[in-house]
Amino acid sequence: MNKDELLRSMNEAIVAGNKAAAAALGAEAVRSGADLLEVIEKGYVPGLQKVGELWEQGEYFLPELISSAEAMKAAMAVLKPELDRKNIEAQRGGKVVIGTVEGDIHDIGKNLVASMLQAGGFEVYDLGADVKLERFIEKAEAVGAGIICLSALLTTTMTNQKRLIGLLREKGLRDKYKVLVGGAPASHKWADEIGADGYAENAVAAVKLVRTMSGGD
Amino acid sequence: MIETKRPKMELLSGTFVEMLVDEGLTLLETQGIMVENAEALRLLGDAGAVVDLAAQRARLGRRMVEGCLASTPSSITLFDRSGEKAFAVGGDEVHFDPGSAAVTLLDHDTQEERKAMTADLVDFYKLVETLEHIHFQSTGLISSDVPAAVSDGYRLYLGLCLSSKPFVTGTFRVEGFRPMKDFLVAVRGGERELRLKPLAIFDACPSPPLKWSNLTAQSLLDAARAGIPSELISMGLTGATSPVTIAGTLVQHVAENLSGLTICQVAAKGAPVIFGGSPASFDMRKGTTPMGAVETMMIDSAYAQIGKFLKLPTHAYMGLSDAKVNDPQAGFETAMGAVLGALSGINVISGPGMLDFESSQSLEKLVIDDGICAMVYRLLAGIAQRDDPIALGLFEAFAPDMQFLSLPHTRQWYRKEHILAGLVDRDPYEAWVTAGRTSIVDKAHADVRRRLGKYEASPLADPVRKEMDKIMAAYARSQGVDRLPVSDF
Numbered sequence: 232m233n234k235d236e237l238l239r240s241m242n243e244a245i246v247a248g249n250k251a252a253a254a255a256l257g258a259e260a261v262r263s264g265a266d267l268l269e270v271i272e273k274g275y276v277p278g279l280q281k282v283g284e285l286w287e288q289g290e291y292f293l294p295e296l297i298s299s300a301e302a303m304k305a306a307m308a309v310l311k312p313e314l315d316r317k318n319i320e321a322q323r324g325g326k327v328v329i330g331t332v333e334g335d336i337h338d339i340g341k342n343l344v345a346s347m348l349q350a351g352g353f354e355v356y357d358l359g360a361d362v363k364l365e366r367f368i369e370k371a372e373a374v375g376a377g378i379i380c381l382s383a384l385l386t387t388t389m390t391n392q393k394r395l396i397g398l399l400r401e402k403g404l405r406d407k408y409k410v411l412v413g414g415a416p417a418s419h420k421w422a423d424e425i426g427a428d429g430y431a432e433n434a435v436a437a438v439k440l441v442r443t444m445s446g447g448d
Numbered sequence: 449m450i451e452t453k454r455p456k457m458e459l460l461s462g463t464f465v466e467m468l469v470d471e472g473l474t475l476l477e478t479q480g481i482m483v484e485n486a487e488a489l490r491l492l493g494d495a496g497a498v499v500d501l502a503a504q505r506a507r508l509g510r511r512m513v514e515g516c517l518a519s520t521p522s523s524i525t526l527f528d529r530s531g532e533k534a535f536a537v538g539g540d541e542v543h544f545d546p547g548s549a550a551v552t553l554l555d556h557d558t559q560e561e562r563k564a565m566t567a568d569l570v571d572f573y574k575l576v577e578t579l580e581h582i583h584f585q586s587t588g589l590i591s592s593d594v595p596a597a598v599s600d601g602y603r604l605y606l607g608l609c610l611s612s613k614p615f616v617t618g619t620f621r622v623e624g625f626r627p628m629k630d631f632l633v634a635v636r637g638g639e640r641e642l643r644l645k646p647l648a649i650f651d652a653c654p655s656p657p658l659k660w661s662n663l664t665a666q667s668l669l670d671a672a673r674a675g676i677p678s679e680l681i682s683m684g685l686t687g688a689t690s691p692v693t694i695a696g697t698l699v700q701h702v703a704e705n706l707s708g709l710t711i712c713q714v715a716a717k718g719a720p721v722i723f724g725g726s727p728a729s730f731d732m733r734k735g736t737t738p739m740g741a742v743e744t745m746m747i748d749s750a751y752a753q754i755g756k757f758l759k760l761p762t763h764a765y766m767g768l769s770d771a772k773v774n775d776p777q778a779g780f781e782t783a784m785g786a787v788l789g790a791l792s793g794i795n796v797i798s799g800p801g802m803l804d805f806e807s808s809q810s811l812e813k814l815v816i817d818d819g820i821c822a823m824v825y826r827l828l829a830g831i832a833q834r835d836d837p838i839a840l841g842l843f844e845a846f847a848p849d850m851q852f853l854s855l856p857h858t859r860q861w862y863r864k865e866h867i868l869a870g871l872v873d874r875d876p877y878e879a880w881v882t883a884g885r886t887s888i889v890d891k892a893h894a895d896v897r898r899r900l901g902k903y904e905a906s907p908l909a910d911p912v913r914k915e916m917d918k919i920m921a922a923y924a925r926s927q928g929v930d931r932l933p934v935s936d937f
Contacts, residue, residue, distance in 0.1 A: 292732035294687065336655065339688050340735055386551040386563070386807070387596065415736070415805075433735070 234265065238274040241306070245278025246285070248298025250305045257309035267310055271321060275306050279350060286435050296434065297343060303350035324351060325445035326376035328367055330358035331414075332391035337384035340414060343434040344380065351438045353445075364395045371408060378441055381427075383414040392417070393425040409444045413437060450833040454540060457791040459750045465757045468695065472702025473510045480507035481658045481707040485665035491714040513706050516713035522759040524677050524720045526584070526614040527645035529635055529908075535583055535614060537649075537677070537722065537761045540793035542828060544786070544821045545584035545616045546576055546814060547768045547802025548651065553589060554803060554810035556893045559773055561808050563592040566933035569603060572801075573610040574903040575811055575896060581821035582800055584649075587617040588809050597927035600624035604631055604648070605920045609913065612906055616679065616798060618651035622663055625670040627923035632676070634915040635908070643675030649722065649796070653681040654704045656689035665711060672712040672719035679722040679763050679796065680708040685730035685737055686747075694747055701725060701751045709760075722796060723755030724763030726806070737805050740770045740781030748785075749792040756793065764789055765806065767799030767817060774813050774889045778803060782813075783820050790824045812892035815899070819870035826867045834861055871895060 232240070237260060244252035253275070260270045282299040285291040307321075314321050327348055331341045338360040345357040356370055367379050383389040392412045399405040409428040412421065422430035429444060431437035460468070480497075483489050484504050493499035498507040523538025535543055552561040553568045569589045576585050587603040594602050600620040607615055608631055619625050628650075629642075636642040650671045652664040660668070671678045682704040684690025690697040705723050712719040729743035730736075738744060748764040755762040767786035771778035782799065789797045800817035801809045835841060835857075842857060852858050871891045873880060880886075908916065924932055 289733070293735060294692075294732060336661075339685075343735070387590070415807075 232259065237263075237265065238270065241270060241274030242278040242281065245275055245299050245302050245306075246281050248295055248302050250298070250302045253302040253306040254309050257306040261309065261313045267314055267317075268319065268321060271307075271310065275303060276352075279303055283435050283438075293343065297346060300346040300350035304346070307350075321352070324348075324353040324442060325378065326354045326356070326374055327378045327380060327441060328356045328358065328371045328374070328376045329380040329382070330362035330367060331360040331382040331384070332388055332395070333361055333363050334391060335383050335385055335388035336360045337414075338382070340384070340434070341380075341382035344382070344413065344431075344437045347434040347438050348380075348441060351442070353441060364391060364398055367395060368398065368402065368404065372404075376408070378409045378411060378444055380411045380413065380437070380441070383412070383417065386416045389414065389416045389421070392421075392427065396426050411437070411440060411444065449836060452830045452832040454830055455791055455827060456540070456793060457749065457788070458753050459746060460753050462757075464695075465754055468698050468754055469702055469757065471699040472706060473513060475658075475699060475703040476508040476513055476707055477510055478507070479658065480505050481654075481660065481703070483660045483665055483711070484662045485660065485669075488660065488665040488669060488711050488715075491669075492711065495710075495714040497710075508707060508710055513710055516710045517706070517758060517760075519713050519717045520709055520721050520760060521718065522761070524646065524722070524761050526649070526677075527647060528614055529608065529612040529647065531636065531641075531645050537795045539795075541795050542790045542793065542797060542824070543583040543795060544767060544797050544800055544817075545582060545586045546572075546588045547765065547799045547806055547809065548586040548588055548616055548618070549590055550588060550802060550807055550809035551590050551592075552804075552808045554773060554808055554813070556810075556812055556889075556896075561772065561804065564589040564809070565593050566591040566606070569606060570610065571811060571900060572809065572814075573607050574900055575814055577611045577613065578899040578903055579814060579818040581818045581825060582814070583613065584796070585611045585613040585615045586798060587615065588801065591933065593933045595927070595929045596620070598624075598924050598929050598932070601627040601631070601923050602920065602932060604628050605916060608632075608635055609908060609916065610905065614646075615648040616651065616796065617648050619663065619667050622666045623927070625667060627919050629670070629674050629676065630919045631916055634912055634919060637912075639674070646675065646677055646720065649677045649679045651679045651681050651724075652708065653683060653726070654708060656682065656684045656704065657700055658704060658707070660708065660711065668708055668711045669715040672715040675716075675720065677720035677722055677761075678708065678712055679724045680705045681763075681765075682708075682725040682727060682751075683737075684727045686728070686743070687732065688730040688735075690727065694743060694750070697727060697747055698750055698754065701727060701747070702754060705751075705755075721760065722763045723751070723758065723760040724796070725751055726765040726798075727751075736770070738770050739765055739768050739799075739802075739806060740777070740785065742784070745785050745788045748794070749788055752789075752792045752794045761795045762793070763796040763798065764792075764794045765798050766794070767797055767820065768802035768806065769813075770803070770805050772804050772808070774803075774810060774816065774892070778813060779816070779888075782817055783823075786817070786820050786824050787827065790828055811896045812889055815892045815895045816871060816888060819872060822867055822870060834865075 349355045381392045411429045431440045492506045526535045553564045652667045684697045690700045709721045728737040729741040752762040766789035769778040769781035801814035
């Protein structure tokens, strides 16, 4: 397989959501000594961009989206040890702490966003569902994350998104983090009202928002 | 005379039903369920389940589950607050109750959803009390002006003060059960009396797939011991929290419901249980849980058929809509669900009034939906043979200018054969224009005002009310709540 074929196959594996193929192609790249940053940027990432486009055009639905994100993660899992070994810093999107706020066990939407962010090159710390507010801050402090994403599916628990911002203020940490909110009852208006830094209505929009917030393209 | 046929639909063949039940039982035996409640795990273990306490997992053998099925009553009789009016929950009886626990109310004046307040809940109870085709009340709104620590109990307290109908309700916190049971006992005048004449159904929702949380498992144990019917609300979301195929979701549904039933039976043999649910065809674009999707209704109808095969009372969330206002979508989704649910013979159909994925209630929609329920009951009554011969007698005096309006036969039967239109528009065009082109929503709003105006309280007996007040005050105090919204009911 020449380089162009390799890159094209990587692109296709991501678009098709083919985890096994995406990983095998990563192994092939490592074996043939290809420029790994190039295969990421010109092979896999364009596939992921294509998936985003297909979603926005209404061609792709959640199962396709999540399969492509999983394929991307599988590819990166193969490339990561090799990159580490060669001391190459793959272009990372930044560190993100994410979770569903306390009192709320809904995690489907949060999982999607976490998966898409991870596929998009972010270092994601997923704390799960029903997460105590203090834990978001502890984790963000511990790993040096710049962004905290809060999910809530209930109008009764969405107030915890607001409480987290208050908690950051109390600790004098508000300016250190960008706080993004999502979930069925959240909205741009709600984000403004509680002094959050942003709101996204779905997983694709969330990745774009996080990218903007972390100073990416 | 011909016996009137009750119209009925079934989506599954008998063989398919048996396969689905068989797989559900196998799933319980091989994979089991997660139970985050130590007492429930212990009871299941004592009754023969293979329990892994550390993993909070219980595998339920087929014989054990079948034994529990055998001890569960096939029918429940609920009684209204007075204890006089009985409602059979079993067979093909159909009772509607408003969709429960909405967090917002659709405000008619602004056409916006807003947080529900206690005053709204009071109006809601009063209105439902006047709607004759909605047999049961539900604790339909979560008032935002009540502290979360007592909101489950407070809404039942208000409801029992304001309404005589049986209730569909449930706990939000483990601590909520005790005062809620105490209210029911106070109304009935004793624990034994409540057991003999159940006044409320408690909903308990497993977390899909195959898990009972501490709260919901505790609710099953507590309700079973008090003789309060538990309504099991399995809610797989196709392709998200349950298999994407409808049949696959049904297998999970069977397993979740039978595991809930088993928990009830090991707590109190013979405890009343309703085979219910609120599953949905997960929207793969929006990530939402559409209750108005036809596939959701198909899952509901099918699991109800399975519930009947298992000789259990049944429940479903149908007759509701995902629309945000009372638009055509609200009407057709509600009517489709109500009709399909009733034709499936589902005993408790929760839905009227509800919008926006079970999150919003509308008073206007409640009265519109009461009209839908009226039509549904007419449909269920079927086509009767009233005369023998059926019509030949009427034609004995046949002449070209014959008409039927003035016949005594017409006068005798028209109110029995046909129901009045209610709020729907049946005006000729010109009359409709002259009357101001009024929409059904505007008519419904006027009807809400009229009904609230004519609502007459049938107050609780003074000692009962005093006892209720005492229980409520003690519950509030125990939760550190010193003030509750005052209402002038």
